Amino acid sequence: MMAIIPLLLTAIIIITLAILTARAVNRNVNRKGKYSYSRRVCWIFSGYVAVLLICVVLDTVHPGNIVDGWKKVDTKGLEKESIDLYDAALEGEIANIGSILRKEWSFDYHGQQLDVVVTQDEYLNASVIVERKHNNDDKIEAAFYQTRQSVNGMDITELAKPPHLEIAEDGLLLSNPKKNKIKYSEFTNVFSVKQFTGEDFFRHDSNFSGGQSILYLRIPKDLELIDKTGINLNYIEQE
């Protein structure tokens, strides 16, 4: 209901302006019935205002190719969320923290040693945390956890793909996913509005939060992981 009042006010202002313009136009016909210069200006200006109003209507009823389905996210809490996820992972509590589990893998492996190799890139875009199980079940379980990613206050977590994991002869092969490219346009408020809404004056508030990505490995008790490409394997301390 409250949103209608400003709309009505705007409509009243515009209608009043249109009526006044129309009246001015009517009075402005010279006696010979020819259009005076000011009348021509009135017509052109009225046409301009009409085009602007049509654009307002078009924007309201059919706003084109809009960004759809992106949830808003409170960016203030994202950094803490990332730290909490990392701490929880190091304490072996990652499953209890309620963060986003993006993907799980399970591999059978019967050897005593396993090379861990990052392929394609120099490093993996995720922290690797390793938990040793209490028994040797010949199974390697992997899970990819991720805190929320955001751009300009919108949640884009689902747009980032999880890494690839594969057991091959060379060992456990890890690779970053193919980059997802997102392009969009954003209409921002004019500076004369921004100064009252707390937005950055004359600049555009841009922020990207990559979030925390963790590849959590659960390996058999006596399996030795050999880091071949310099990724930092963090082991959970056993009690």
Added chain:
Amino acid sequence: MSLTKVSLTNVVKKQYVYKLKAYSQVFMSLIFLQLLAVFFSLNGVGGMAGGDESIDVEVKYFSSDYVTAFTMLWGFITAILITTKAYRNDDFVFVTNRVSSNLSNAVFLLTASFIGGITAMLSSYLLKVIIYYFISDVPIKSTTILEAPLELLLGIFSTFLYIFLFCALGYLVGTLVQISKAFTVLLPAAFFGGLILDGLRGKSGAIAYVFEFFFTESSLPLFIVKIIVSAGLLFSGAFVLSNRLEVRA
């Protein structure tokens, strides 16, 4: 000598109505400038690129900043224009004096500012529609008038006040130039010289202070007071100075 007594209000009103028609060409230049600003805005007013190993994000920003700035400039130029001799002599069609002439000019500029404020804010929708339907092939994030109606009203009002402030400034500048042509050199020299000096000193000077005084005010009531007082002072200065102008030959 006339036996008919006319009140100041009546004269101002007649002059105002006359000026709305006689000065109508300023609205043509308003349309031209706003369309030019829309054209310049089509390429965006900023951008951002970010990302990590898994995602690349590219954002292009659009806004009607240029339109608003151009409209403020239009207000400034229009105000200077109506202080020129050719325009001032139009007032002699009526029984007139400096007070009625200045008052009708101020009311005309107030009206022009209001019209400029509305069209500047509405032109952001023209920009949106052009970009939606003809230019952008990527998704667009924006709010419609129904989602943020208050922002439109706030934009119209604050832009109107800014334009009016620039009109008042232009009116004072125009009046000064009419007093002495030396001001056509002195005023730009003082403005740009001040900017260059501030740049060389590496400190913000008077121009930056004035800029911050208005443009960084986040309280709307305070902003209104600042604009009204400043515009009032600028117009008062112009009214006082215009009394020093020679009478019509």
